[in-house]
Structure formats: C-alpha cells, structure tokens
Amino acid sequence: MPPKSNAKPTRRPRLSPPRHIPLAWYNLRHDRARLFVAVAGVTFAVLLMFMNLGFLGALVNTTSNFYDQFNADIVLMSPQSLEISTTKAFPRERLYQAAGIEGIERVMPLYMEYSLWKNPETKISRALFVYAINPMDPVFLMPELSTPEGRRALEIPNSTFIDRLSRPEFGPQTLGLETETDRRRITIVGQYDLGGGFAADGTLVMSDQNFMRYFSPRTLSQVNMGLVQLEPGADPQRVKQAILDRLPADVEAYTKPEIIRKESQFWIQTTSIGFIFGLGVLISFVVGTVIVYQILYTDIHEHLREYATLKAIGYGGDYLFKTVIQESIILAVMGYVPGLILSLALYEMATQATAGTLPLKMTISRVILVFTLTGMMCVISGLISVRKAVTADPAEVFA
Numbered sequence: 001m002p003p004k005s006n007a008k009p010t011r012r013p014r015l016s017p018p019r020h021i022p023l024a025w026y027n028l029r030h031d032r033a034r035l036f037v038a039v040a041g042v043t044f045a046v047l048l049m050f051m052n053l054g055f056l057g058a059l060v061n062t063t064s065n066f067y068d069q070f071n072a073d074i075v076l077m078s079p080q081s082l083e084i085s086t087t088k089a090f091p092r093e094r095l096y097q098a099a100g101i102e103g104i105e106r107v108m109p110l111y112m113e114y115s116l117w118k119n120p121e122t123k124i125s126r127a128l129f130v131y132a133i134n135p136m137d138p139v140f141l142m143p144e145l146s147t148p149e150g151r152r153a154l155e156i157p158n159s160t161f162i163d164r165l166s167r168p169e170f171g172p173q174t175l176g177l178e179t180e181t182d183r184r185r186i187t188i189v190g191q192y193d194l195g196g197g198f199a200a201d202g203t204l205v206m207s208d209q210n211f212m213r214y215f216s217p218r219t220l221s222q223v224n225m226g227l228v229q230l231e232p233g234a235d236p237q238r239v240k241q242a243i244l245d246r247l248p249a250d251v252e253a254y255t256k257p258e259i260i261r262k263e264s265q266f267w268i269q270t271t272s273i274g275f276i277f278g279l280g281v282l283i284s285f286v287v288g289t290v291i292v293y294q295i296l297y298t299d300i301h302e303h304l305r306e307y308a309t310l311k312a313i314g315y316g317g318d319y320l321f322k323t324v325i326q327e328s329i330i331l332a333v334m335g336y337v338p339g340l341i342l343s344l345a346l347y348e349m350a351t352q353a354t355a356g357t358l359p360l361k362m363t364i365s366r367v368i369l370v371f372t373l374t375g376m377m378c379v380i381s382g383l384i385s386v387r388k389a390v391t392a393d394p395a396e397v398f399a
Contacts, residue, residue, distance in 0.1 A: 024326035042335020045288025050343035052280035076226030103234035119171035132211030166202025292381035328382030
C-alpha cells in the first residue's frame with residue numbers, strides 16, 4: 001500500500017477582480033431599456049424629494065420674512081398667540097412699562113387684522129392681511145415706508161400701502177387706485193415688497209388712525225405685537241429677561257432669532273403643511289428604493305448563471321457584492337443629475353406662478369442632502385438585492 005500523505009489539499013486561490021473590466025456598467029448597459037427605466041425611476045424620486053424639500057424650505061422662509069423686515073431686536077406678544085396671523089391682543093400699557101427698562105431705546109406698537117379687499121375689476125372680495133403702525137415709528141425696514149414722503153402718505157385718511165407681491169387676484173395695484181376694503185373706500189398711495197406667505201395672499205400697511213376707521217369699534221389700546229429697539233451695545237438676552245421680570249404673564253418676549261424659530265416650528269411641527277411635505281420626502285425615498293430594488297433584483301436574476309460562473313472559477317462573494325453596489329451607485333448618479341436639472345426648472349416655474357410670494361430657492365445644503373438621500377436609497381436597494389448573487393451556488397444553477 002502506498003504510504004499515506006499528511007499533506008492537506010490545497011484550496012483554489014481566489015482570483016483578483018480584473019480592474020480593467022467595469023462589470024457593473026456592462027451589466028446595466030446590457031439592457032438599455034431597463035437602464036432607462038431605472039434612471040427614470042431614480043430621477044422621479046429625486047424630483048419628488050427636491051420639490052417637497054423646496055416647498056418646506058419656502059414655508060420656513062415665508063414665515064420669517066415678516067420678522068426680517070421688522071426694525072426691532074425684541075418682539076413682545078401674547079402667550080396665547082400661535083403665529084403672526086393669529087396673534088391675540090394685549091394692553092398697550094405693557095409697552096410703556098417696558099420702555100423704562102435699561103437698554104431699551106424705543107418701543108413701537110403694531111396692529112394686525114384680516115380685511116376683505118375688493119378687486120376693482122371683478123368686484124370679488126378676497127381676504128388679505130393688514131399691518132397698522134404709527135407713521136412716525138420706523139417699524140419696517142422697507143425703504144418705501146421709511147422715507148418722509150412715505151410717512152406723510154400713510155397719514156392721508158383712507159389710504160394704504162399695498163404689497164407688490166400680493167396675488168394678481170386682488171386686481172390692479174397702481175398708485176392712486178381707489179377700491180373698497182371692508183365696504184369702505186380706500187386709496188393706494190404706495191407700494192412695497194414683503195410677501196404674504198402661507199398665512200395670506202397679500203398684505204397692506206396703513207396708519208393706526210386709518211386702522212381705527214376700518215376696524216371700528218377696535219381701539220388702539222390693544223396691540224397685537226410690540227417691537228422693541230435696543231440701544232447700541234445692549235445685550236438682547238439680558239434686556240429680554242428684564243422685560244419678562246417686569247411685565248405680567250400676559251406678555252411674552254422673544255429676540256428676533258427666537259421668534260423666527262418659534263414661527264417656523266409652528267408651521268412645520270404643528271400644522272398639516274409641514275407634516276405633508278415631510279411625509280412627501282419619506283415617500284419619495286421609499287418609492288425610489290423600491291424601484292431600484294426591482295431593477296437590481298431583476299438584473300441579478302437574469303445574470304445569475306454569470307454570477308455563479310464567476311464564483312465557480314474563483315471569484316469571491318465580496319467581488320459580486322461590490323459589483324451590485326457599484327451598479328446602485330451608478331444608478332444614483334445617473335438619476336440624480338437629471339433630477340437636479342428638472343428641479344431647478346420647476347423651482348423657477350413655481351416661483352413665477354406664485355408671483356414671487358412662494359420663492360423656491362435651491363441651496364447647497366439641499367443639493368448635498370438630496371444627493372446623500374439618493375445614494376442611501378440606491379445602496380439600500382443594492383444591499384437588499386445582492387444576497388441572491390452572493391449566495392448563488394454553481395452546483396444548483398447548472399444542475
């Protein structure tokens with residue numbers, strides 16, 4: 001008998017993947033129709049994410065543009081107020097009490113109400129939002145309202161300034177035009193740029209005396225908001241705390257960044273608008289994941305014999321894993337680029353359709369976020385579908 005050998009059987013060496021053969025790209029390019037469908041699916045998901053995030057971003061911007069134009073460092077409002085269009089009035093005496101606090105230079109009352117504006121052409125009335133101020137107070141930063149001419153125009157009885165960004169449904173907005181608001185004659189004596197956002201389709205600014213005429217029996221003793229200007233060098237947080245310590249509990253104080261954050265959180269977290277747009281991003285992500293998964297799974301199934309052959313001749317499961325992940329990354333990039341281009345075009349169309357009242361702006365952070373979500377979407381699809389290729393058994397496939 002031949003002597004037994006103690007030598008262990010040698011294992012077949014694992015082959016290194018050929019770097020010069022882009023197998024992932026060849027697999028995708030093999031069926032061009034399927035590749036087109038996959039790219040279209042990713043593009044659609046990218047477009048949906050961009051649009052939902054765009055509307056969500058526009059929501060945040062429109063909720064803060066009011067405060068950006070307020071010439072104030074601290075805002076006083078009732079704790080019962082949810083957001084700017086639903087503010088609850090509080091006694092004007094609170095402004096006088098706050099005026100004596102160290103570090104405060106000026107306090108200014110602001111009155112707000114909804115009014116029905118009659119289109120002089122169609123005779124249809126439509127609600128818009130009215131701001132009322134003392135013409136001598138520099139409440140707004142809009143240049144049209146801060147000039148001596150603008151202040152004198154506000155003092156004219158039954159006159160108003162109108163927002164140029166108000167919806168076209170309000171009709172002509174030319175200077176000198178006469179129409180009605182709440183069944184009382186009114187004349188446009190000036191214009192400014194502000195935007196109404198989600199709370200209103202248009203805005204007016206009038207004097208506090210005109211405000212009393214149009215909203216009688218309301219008086220000026222109850223204000224909707226108090227605007228506080230600080231002396232140069234004053235600490236907003238310290239002055240805010242001093243206001244809270246001195247005033248009763250029927251008034252809250254916020255610095256400008258705090259009131260903007262409060263307004264944004266209300267619209268995003270409390271209203272259905274923020275929920276819908278956030279849910280839209282999630283649904284877009286899921287839809288894209290499912291589409292890419294179906295494409296990759298079908299591709300793997302049709303090339304299962306080829307994957308099994310690669311394993312049979314010595315290529316490891318890690319090579320097949322990398323191939324499928326590379327396919328998913330290629331799909332992500334190919335679908336993202338046209339999705340970004342289409343989104344830019346739709347952003348511009350939406351901005352023009354809303355006459356600039358809902359500006360959709362593409363930001364670098366949003367571009368990076370959607371690209372990251374697209375990559376995650378495709379990679380997750382690849383990870384789910386790759387198992388069939390990695391576990392392919394040549395003996396079963398060719399049996």
